Amino acid sequence: MIEHLIVLLVVLPILGAAVPPLASLRYDRVGWAVATATTLGHAAFAAALAWTVWTDGTVRYAVGGFAAPYGIELVADGLTILLVALVSAVSLGVLAYARHAGPHANTFYSQFLLLVAGLSGMTVTGDVFNLYVFLEITGLAAYGLVASGPGARSAVAALKYLVIGTIGASLYLLGVGYALAATGTLNMADLSVKLAEVGYDSTLVLTAFGLIVAGLTVKVALFPLHTWQPDAYADSLDSVSAFISALVSTVSAYALARVLFSVFTVDFLEAVPTARWALVGVACVSIVAGSGLAVAQSDVRRMLAYSSVSQFGLVIAGFAIATPLAVVGATVHLVGHAVMKGGLFAVTGIIERRTGATTVGGYAGMGGRVPVAAGVFTLLALAMVGVPPAIGFVGKWYIVLGAVDAGVWPVVVVLLASTLLTLAYFARLGERLYFAEPTITSGSTAATDGGESVSTGMIVTVVVAAVLAVALTAAVPVIDQLIDQTVFELIRQ
Amino acid sequence: MSTDDAGRNAGDADGAAGPDAADSPDADGDEAAPGLYVESTIIMTTVRLVSPFILTFALFIMFHGADTPGGGFQGGVIAGSVVMMLAFAYGIDSTRQWLDGRVIAALASGGVYVFVGIGLGAIALGGQFLQYAEYEALFGHAIKYAIELVELSIGAIVAAVAIGLFFLLAAGFDHAIEEDPS
Numbered sequence: 001m002i003e004h005l006i007v008l009l010v011v012l013p014i015l016g017a018a019v020p021p022l023a024s025l026r027y028d029r030v031g032w033a034v035a036t037a038t039t040l041g042h043a044a045f046a047a048a049l050a051w052t053v054w055t056d057g058t059v060r061y062a063v064g065g066f067a068a069p070y071g072i073e074l075v076a077d078g079l080t081i082l083l084v085a086l087v088s089a090v091s092l093g094v095l096a097y098a099r100h101a102g103p104h105a106n107t108f109y110s111q112f113l114l115l116v117a118g119l120s121g122m123t124v125t126g127d128v129f130n131l132y133v134f135l136e137i138t139g140l141a142a143y144g145l146v147a148s149g150p151g152a153r154s155a156v157a158a159l160k161y162l163v164i165g166t167i168g169a170s171l172y173l174l175g176v177g178y179a180l181a182a183t184g185t186l187n188m189a190d191l192s193v194k195l196a197e198v199g200y201d202s203t204l205v206l207t208a209f210g211l212i213v214a215g216l217t218v219k220v221a222l223f224p225l226h227t228w229q230p231d232a233y234a235d236s237l238d239s240v241s242a243f244i245s246a247l248v249s250t251v252s253a254y255a256l257a258r259v260l261f262s263v264f265t266v267d268f269l270e271a272v273p274t275a276r277w278a279l280v281g282v283a284c285v286s287i288v289a290g291s292g293l294a295v296a297q298s299d300v301r302r303m304l305a306y307s308s309v310s311q312f313g314l315v316i317a318g319f320a321i322a323t324p325l326a327v328v329g330a331t332v333h334l335v336g337h338a339v340m341k342g343g344l345f346a347v348t349g350i351i352e353r354r355t356g357a358t359t360v361g362g363y364a365g366m367g368g369r370v371p372v373a374a375g376v377f378t379l380l381a382l383a384m385v386g387v388p389p390a391i392g393f394v395g396k397w398y399i400v401l402g403a404v405d406a407g408v409w410p411v412v413v414v415l416l417a418s419t420l421l422t423l424a425y426f427a428r429l430g431e432r433l434y435f436a437e438p439t440i441t442s443g444s445t446a447a448t449d450g451g452e453s454v455s456t457g458m459i460v461t462v463v464v465a466a467v468l469a470v471a472l473t474a475a476v477p478v479i480d481q482l483i484d485q486t487v488f489e490l491i492r493q
Numbered sequence: 494m495s496t497d498d499a500g501r502n503a504g505d506a507d508g509a510a511g512p513d514a515a516d517s518p519d520a521d522g523d524e525a526a527p528g529l530y531v532e533s534t535i536i537m538t539t540v541r542l543v544s545p546f547i548l549t550f551a552l553f554i555m556f557h558g559a560d561t562p563g564g565g566f567q568g569g570v571i572a573g574s575v576v577m578m579l580a581f582a583y584g585i586d587s588t589r590q591w592l593d594g595r596v597i598a599a600l601a602s603g604g605v606y607v608f609v610g611i612g613l614g615a616i617a618l619g620g621q622f623l624q625y626a627e628y629e630a631l632f633g634h635a636i637k638y639a640i641e642l643v644e645l646s647i648g649a650i651v652a653a654v655a656i657g658l659f660f661l662l663a664a665g666f667d668h669a670i671e672e673d674p675s
Contacts, residue, residue: 007622011609018605021598065624 005049006061006074006124009084010134012041013117020106031109036095038113042120043088050081058486060126069190075126078482079331083123083254086335090246090342091116093461097346098239100455101353108148115141115243119251128176128212128263129186131255135172135219139165142248146236157231164228168218175211178204179263188262195264200271209268209275212259219252222316223286226309233305238349241301245308246342250334253312257319257330266322279320284414286313291421298359303425304344307384310418311337317411318399326402328480333395335479336472340384340392343465347377350454350462357440363429365438372459374433376466381426383469386419391472530584540582547575551648558644559637565644569651576656585663597653597660604650611639611646 016038020031053059053076061074076084091112118138125131143165147158180186182204183194195205214225221229229249233241260269269276290310297303315337318330348358350373357363367374383390386397396415403411551572558564580588612623620627623643628635 004616004622011612011622014605015609018602018609022602025595025598061621063622065621065626 002048002052003059003061005045005052006059006076007063009042009045009049009124010117010121012045013038013113013120016041017110017113017117020110024106027106029104029106031106032095032099032104035109035112036092039088039091039095039116042116043092046081046084046088049076050085052076053078053081054482069185069187072130073126073187073189074124075188076124077486078484079254079257079486080123082331082335082479082482083251084120086338087116087119087123087247087251090243090338093342093464094239094243094246094346096457097242097349097461099457100453101237101239101349101458103148103237103239105148108145111141111144111148112243115145115248119247122251122255126188126262127186128179128188128191128259131258132169132173132176135169135252135255138248138251139169139219142232142244145240145244146232148240149235149237153231153235154237157228157235161228161232164218164225168215168225170215171211171218172215175208175213175215178208178211182208188258191263192265196267200268205268206272206275209264209272212263213256213275213279216252216256216259217282217316220249220256220312220316221309222282222313223289223309224282226286226290229309230302230305233308233345234299234301238346238352242342242345242349245305245345246338249308249312250338253315253319253334256316257327260319260322261327269320269322276320276322280317280408280411283313283317283320284410286310287317287414287418288313288421291418291425295421295425297425298361300348300358300360300363300429301345303360303429304341304348307422307425308337308341310422311341311384314396314399314415314418317415318395318402321399321402321406321408321411323402323406324483325398325405328483329395329398329400329402331483332391332398332476332479336383336391336395336469339465339468339472340380343462343469344377344380344384346458346465347373347380347462350458351377353454355440360429360432362440363432364436364440365433367434369438373462376462378430378433379466380469381429383466385423385426389473390470391476392469394473394476532584533582537582540578544575544578547578548572551575551652555644555648556641558647559640565647565649566651568644569648570655572648572652573655573659576652577659580659580663585660589660589663592656597657600649600653601657604646604648604653607646607649608643611643 016034019034019038023030023034049059057077059076060068062068063072063074066072094112115138118134118136118141121134122131122138125134139162143158143162146161147155149155149157176186179191179195182198182202183191185191185194198205200206218225218228233245236244260266287310290306290308290313294303294306294310297306311333315330315334318326318333321327351363351366351370352358354370354373355362355366357366383392386393386395396419400412400415403409403415551568553568554563554571555565555568556563558568576588576592579591583591611625615624615627616622618627618630625636625639628639632638
């Protein structure tokens with residue numbers, strides 16, 4: 001049983017996703033219960049898999065019993081189990097939030113579980129074509145979830161997301177095609193050897209790299225290719241935006257790291273400096289442009305969305321620098337950002353339900369009206385800026401150290417500048433929350449939306465996110481060791 | 494401007510007709526779908542003749558997934574197209590009544606269960622997920638039968654999703670705004 005855990009991580013959510021359509025013939029609101037039971041099972045499997053990898057090292061699984069270079073291989077190493085654990089934990093958090101916040105439709109939870117299946121699949125796969133399949137499952141489920149919001153805006157956002165996301169996935173598939181033409185294999189471990197044999201200066205290999213990275217960059221939402229992301233985050237339901245902002249881009253960034261280190265390897269980056277500098281360049285532009293656009297927003301959720309563009313620039317810059325320190329920093333920031341951004345989106349949902357405030361102006365004076373939510377928001381925002389005990393600081397610190405070590409000074413400059421910009425837009429919100437006169441009076445909000453209530457589960461979710469944003473700092477040595485076990489092997493190869 | 498008005502009128506008419514049709518299933522079909530469905534003997538006869546062949550062709554494609562070009566995805570889409578053809582010939586509402594929603598849900602979810610069941614069954618017999626060879630001990634040519642069964646289940650899922658999407662789109666967007674405020 002224990003060796004099948006890795007495949008069950010993907011199969012279980014798919015199995016769960018098939019339950020609500022049948023159940024809804026008889027019962028109205030069983031989706032949440034089914035999703036929760038399935039996700040709890042997923043979490044148990046993830047924990048068991050994490051323990052196996054922690055004690056016995058990398059787990060490999062040949063699906064269908066077909067041996068590795070020919071069949072589909074699933075691989076779990078230190079980086080994988082970190083992401084699998086993140087997917088499980090965030091899913092449970094979002095379910096706790098959605099219990100009361102909705103939506104309550106059974107079909108929503110089918111899509112939710114399909115998204116969990118797609119994300120788990122992307123995380124554990126060791127095959128570049130299989131990664132494409134799970135990329136598509138993730139994408140399709142995410143488009144559907146974005147569209148589940150009320151009104152036309154979420155439908156338009158979903159359509160935009162669909163078109164741009166499909167282009168990104170197609171670019172990735174095209175790149176995989178070039179890699180297959182160059183090497184004749186799709187297995188990641190096999191590709192890393194064969195690509196080196198073909199030669200890193202081969203046009204096929206270079207084109208494959210460009211297309212694969214461009215495709216995944218669309219999914220991560222780096223600056224020029226981010227245009228789907230603010231609408232998708234800002235115009236969807238709060239449960240959905242918390243879930244998607246925390247996981248979808250995160251797992252795509254993980255996939256990019258996987259492609260960089262497991263498929264093309266650091267040797268490729270060494271051999272083709274142009275590729276590395278192009279990636280660092282895109283990341284730097286993304287950091288600056290994302291922060292700049294975030295400062296210019298008046299809608300809080302849109303601001304958070306642009307902030308993600310900037311933060312993922314940081315993560316990808318860390319991966320592209322590819323020294324051990326920078327990779328640890330990027331991974332820590334990847335996980336930390338997921339917790340912080342998911343929490344921030346959830347807490348904006350709470351503030352909106354309580355007070356009706358959605359804009360920076362509307363947040364004025366809300367510190368007194370919704371003390372817990374405002375406190376959590378401020379704490380998470382400070383963590384995002386990178387105030388020391390929080391996880392946001394550790395990630396940035398390692399990335400800066402890595403950049404200084406590698407002598408990549410532009411990243412250092414850009415990172416410090418973006419931290420100031422991040423401080424600028426979050427400080428503006430903090431000032432509004434606590435030191436400004438309310439622009440929305442409590443009388444007017446009782447009428448809006450029929451005074452939506454906020455459950456304990458929602459509050460607990462965001463408080464846990466805030467606690468984790470600080471407490472995860474204690475887990476950094478563990479993350480360090482996990483990556484030491486696996487990724488550094490790849491880097492040293 | 495005029496086209497815009499026309500579009501809005503058509504939308505209004507649909508909105509008015511939708512709830513009526515839902516409330517009284519015995520209402521006249523002609524009133525429920527104004528101007529969309531034309532009863533044509535030629536189309537109905539053609540569809541009646543062609544449908545069995547297309548459904549057979551769909552199964553043919555599905556069964557060919559194992560060793561020749563074909564498979565569940567292509568076959569499923571063809572099978573789904575049969576229902577769409579019926580809907581164009583006999584009207585969407587009557588087709589919807591003829592094909593129960595439960596059948597569609599059962600096909601979609603059942604397909605997933607069959608697929609996953611075959612995969613997990615191999616694990617139960619001591620192999621890897623989807624290791625068809627494990628079934629050889631139980632009966633002959635099990636690898637082929639298992640692959641065909643997987644193709645059929647994929648076909649069922651694809652057909653059900655295609656039909657479901659078609660009916661959802663055909664129903665318009667009035668029903669989509671039944672947000673539950675709780």
